[in-house]
Amino acid sequence: MMGAMIELRGVTKAYREGDRERLVLRAADGWVGAGEIVVLMGPSGSGKSTLLNLVSGIDLPTAGDVVVDGVSIPGLAERERTLFRRDHIGFVFQFFNLIATLTVEENLLLPLELSRRMGPADHDRALDLLRRVGLADRAATYPDRLSGGEQQRVAVARALAHDPAVVLADEPTGNLDARTGQRVLDLLEELGRGAGKTMLVVTHSEDVARVGDRVLELREGRLVER
Secondary structure, eight states, rough: TTTTEEEEEEEEEEEETEEEEEEEEEEEEEEEEETTTTEOOOOOOOOOOHHHHHHSSSSOSSSSEETTTEEEESSSHHHHHHHHHHHHEEETTTTOOOOSSSSHHHHHHHHHHHOOOOHHHHHHHHHHHHTTTTTTTTTTOOOGGHHHHHHHHHHHHHHTTTTEEEEEESTTTTTHHOOOOOHHHHHHHOOOOHHTEEEEEEEEEHHTTTTEEEEEETTTTTTEEE
8 A cells, every 4th residue: 555654465374272263363454554553452372462473573474574664574574574573663562671780771772772772862862752752851760660650661761762654552541540651652652753753652541542634443353444
């Protein structure tokens, strides 16, 4: 589809469970336009996290194709998928996934160091993100000294620090109270949309769903637009 940043073309994903095969995705088709925020919903076990893993190249489809920014993910070798993920995709997780032995600033700069993009402009941009999420004064603090909401705000800044084309968020407010979750969600929308990022957000929350330009639901292994 013209203007699509993420495309799923007849994607099937099956897992072996003992002697049985369990189909999670069944010839699923869907797309996310460039600069669009799409929310992905569905009951527990419907395959939402599996779909994110396929988009990021952490996992591969049993059949079908996943295309991100014009690149067929299944067509890449494992190392190529790792490098593509490093350079093109930012992640926001439910449980923050900050590294406890690194300060807030070090956590934020880690994606830049991994992608070898630590020029002065990149460094300044990352620290500006920390300022924009309201935590510039906590740069030297370790994650265990932050509240859950503060940790997730760092995680949002980290997801954007290396200027990825795509941001994948898996239940980004699921571990926060409603008020704190809304603040984090507002920041994610403001910073992501303001930078023209393509975002795919997995959630169970109707409040989170309201930020999306569209909502896709996983039903019996297929994507349906709501």
